[in-house]
Amino acid sequence: MRGEDLLKQLRTxxxxxxxxxxxxxxxxxxxxxxNDKAFAFLAADGEPFSVSVKLPYTHSVALDLPFAKPTGYGLGKSGWVTFTPSEGEYPSLDQLKAWVDESYRARAPKRLVKELDARED
Structure with a gap:
């Protein structure tokens, strides 16, 4: 799958x-x-593939990937990780969703996380 298509599906x-x-x-x-708090920075159409998310639980494992690094501007100190894979090494859509889900849960109000959990039951 092309990187732009992957990002479009992830954004949707x-x-x-x-x-x-x-x-x-x-x-x-x-x-x-x-709630006006970013939980995923995604490259816009036409830009090189890039995804940054807050991973309070899995950041150390994610940083073992060759295309992962702590997010700049001091965000890496708070568990933010940026993924910039080249074509052919893109993570699966399911893996990207898992990272975005973890980031969302770290940034969203508890009531919205409960709403998400209720959907999954």
């Missing part, structure tokens, strides 16, 4: 999370936010 799925909205504070990003 991310917007189905309770209270999620699109937010684009910087050129080149098309971010996902909840």
């Amino acid at each position: 799925w991310g917007l189905t999370l309770p209270g999620a909205e699109s937010k684009s504070p910087w050129p080149g990003d098309d971010d996902l936010a909840v």
Whole structure:
């Protein structure tokens, strides 16, 4: 699957999370936010593949991947990880969803996480 297609599918799925909205504070990003807090920084169409998420539980494992690094601007100290794989080494959509889900749960209000959990039951 092409990187742009993968990001489009991930963005579409991310917007189905309770209270999620699109937010684009910087050129080149098309971010996902909840309660005005970004939970995923996604490269915009036409930009190189990039996903940044907050991983409070799995960041150390994620950082073992060759295309992962702590997110810049000091966010890496708070568990944010940026993934910039080259073509052919893209993570699966399911893996990307798992990372976005973890980030969403870290940033969303408890009531919205409960709403998400109720959907999954």
